Amino acid sequence: MINKNKILGLFLVITLILSFFSFYSSSRAQEKEVNLYFFWGQGCPHCAHEKPFLESLKSKYPQLKIYDFEVWYNQKNRDLLIEVGKKLKIDISGVPLTIINDQPIIGYYDDTTTGKQIEDLIIKCLNSSCKDSVREIVFKNLTTTTKKETPSTTTTTTISQKEIKAYLFWAEGCPLCSAEKTFLNQLKEEYSNLNITYLNVSKNNNNDILKQTVEELNIENPSLPLLIIGEKTIIGWRDQDTSGKAIRDAINCYLENECPDLVGQVLTRFNTFGQFTKDKPLPEKIKIPLIGDIETKNLSLPALAIIIGGLDGFNPCAMWVLIFLITLLLKMQDRKRMWILGSTFIATSSAVYFLFMNAWLNLILCLGFIFWIRLVVGIVALGSGVYNLRDYFTNQEAACKVTDAKQKKTTMDKMKDIVHRRSFLLALIGIILLAASINLIELICSAGFPVIFTQLLALSNLAKWQYYLYMLLYIFVFMLDDLIVFIGAMITLRVTGITNKYSRLSHLIGGILMLLIGLLLIFKPELLMFG
Numbered sequence: 001m002i003n004k005n006k007i008l009g010l011f012l013v014i015t016l017i018l019s020f021f022s023f024y025s026s027s028r029a030q031e032k033e034v035n036l037y038f039f040w041g042q043g044c045p046h047c048a049h050e051k052p053f054l055e056s057l058k059s060k061y062p063q064l065k066i067y068d069f070e071v072w073y074n075q076k077n078r079d080l081l082i083e084v085g086k087k088l089k090i091d092i093s094g095v096p097l098t099i100i101n102d103q104p105i106i107g108y109y110d111d112t113t114t115g116k117q118i119e120d121l122i123i124k125c126l127n128s129s130c131k132d133s134v135r136e137i138v139f140k141n142l143t144t145t146t147k148k149e150t151p152s153t154t155t156t157t158t159i160s161q162k163e164i165k166a167y168l169f170w171a172e173g174c175p176l177c178s179a180e181k182t183f184l185n186q187l188k189e190e191y192s193n194l195n196i197t198y199l200n201v202s203k204n205n206n207n208d209i210l211k212q213t214v215e216e217l218n219i220e221n222p223s224l225p226l227l228i229i230g231e232k233t234i235i236g237w238r239d240q241d242t243s244g245k246a247i248r249d250a251i252n253c254y255l256e257n258e259c260p261d262l263v264g265q266v267l268t269r270f271n272t273f274g275q276f277t278k279d280k281p282l283p284e285k286i287k288i289p290l291i292g293d294i295e296t297k298n299l300s301l302p303a304l305a306i307i308i309g310g311l312d313g314f315n316p317c318a319m320w321v322l323i324f325l326i327t328l329l330l331k332m333q334d335r336k337r338m339w340i341l342g343s344t345f346i347a348t349s350s351a352v353y354f355l356f357m358n359a360w361l362n363l364i365l366c367l368g369f370i371f372w373i374r375l376v377v378g379i380v381a382l383g384s385g386v387y388n389l390r391d392y393f394t395n396q397e398a399a400c401k402v403t404d405a406k407q408k409k410t411t412m413d414k415m416k417d418i419v420h421r422r423s424f425l426l427a428l429i430g431i432i433l434l435a436a437s438i439n440l441i442e443l444i445c446s447a448g449f450p451v452i453f454t455q456l457l458a459l460s461n462l463a464k465w466q467y468y469l470y471m472l473l474y475i476f477v478f479m480l481d482d483l484i485v486f487i488g489a490m491i492t493l494r495v496t497g498i499t500n501k502y503s504r505l506s507h508l509i510g511g512i513l514m515l516l517i518g519l520l521l522i523f524k525p526e527l528l529m530f531g
Helices: 002-031 045-060 075-088 114-127 134-141 175-190 204-217 243-256 262-273 301-313 316-330 335-367 370-394 405-419 424-445 449-459 464-492 500-523
Strands: 034-040 064-070 097-100 103-106 164-170 194-200 226-229 232-235 285-288 292-295
Touching: 034 045, 034 075, 034 114, 034 134, 045 064, 045 114, 045 464, 064 075, 075 097, 075 134, 097 114, 103 114, 164 175, 164 204, 164 243, 164 262, 175 194, 175 243, 194 204, 204 226, 204 262, 226 243, 232 243, 301 449, 301 464, 316 335, 316 464, 335 424, 335 449, 335 464, 370 500, 449 464
Parallel strands: 034 064, 164 194
Antiparallel strands: 034 097, 097 103, 164 226, 226 232, 285 292
């Protein structure tokens, strides 16, 4: 009996010891922090794919701290990435780059492969020791100051009345600049004495001021956006928790210390010897000839998709092909075959357009050189506008100029041969190939409409599914006139096309719209940034 009691007591002691160690290790795991460093590029689709997954991990593991750095537009973050690469002795071939436990993960495929690899590293860090050689480098580079100062976290009522002078250097088409401007506008509600001067470096004068300011404040590796408050500089924009906190610290420091207005001094000298212009607020209305005033706040991507897609749809280069095809189909006795061949022609046309727009959009997003592409597309839009207006006044019949009479005859002969083939499968394949080739020609006749619309999409910060949704909306509106003509002919057994009057009118409206979009893309792209 004694032996049994001893064994039972020993068992209880061992159980208590194991429970204590289990509780202790669990408590340590909960207290332990795991740092994840995420380097990404604005407009990178793989980066955008990884971001929601990382957010889900943050909710799942409260101990996880994520530090993200945009490196395509932010020079400081690019330098940080290079420094991290040297520290870890890794070859940085692209983004996204995720670092946990000093282990780099380049690229992102999906949540079940790359995502699982990331989560496994987090779990490993929580359960055992975790290396973090990157932490020291990252926290050293979170903010850049021209002299060491201790930020203050409190202000008094008397000091808070002091005017806070801030200067933001930014550029058109820079999404991080737009994000910081939004934050600063919100901050002005909190600090009524905050006076912000916005300096758009796209203007030559302001670029000269930026160079002089960088030289006088001895700022290393400047990039946009660049905010200067007193002697403190905040380079780039990450989020409200990091860059936003740095801005608040700079404001508090400015309030409690006598800080010279260095940028103000530069501006004063420049005003004496040169011409300086402050940025004007965005216009609330845009006046379009023959249309009238349009409020900029009412502009939206769905509206632009419908307008541009509709104008693109009145295209004589493809309409005559569809009408001739319907004429041939109406002579057939097999109504089922008529519907299938006609629908296949329209579906293939839509697919070709979608593939082209998707390829162009992905090219813009992956390259990241949005400023130069935006400039080129803006020039294309201006050229398209001039072309459409010229066509309105010179081409009274609204005929397609891309294909001549000989090419039309060749196309018509091919269509007759395809439609009258006995083999339904061969006829179907022939229609698909014909529709694909015709729509490649139609892209030239469109005078840049799809290219310009995809550029507007690229300027907007959207999820991937939203890009596809807007492209599908554009293509649906683009094909709507074809669908109406085809379905009407199949039901009534009569061919009714779009009159030259509407086709010419689309050239007029399209020309005006393209000129407007071209000018905005070049000079005021922020008006076209939705999202």
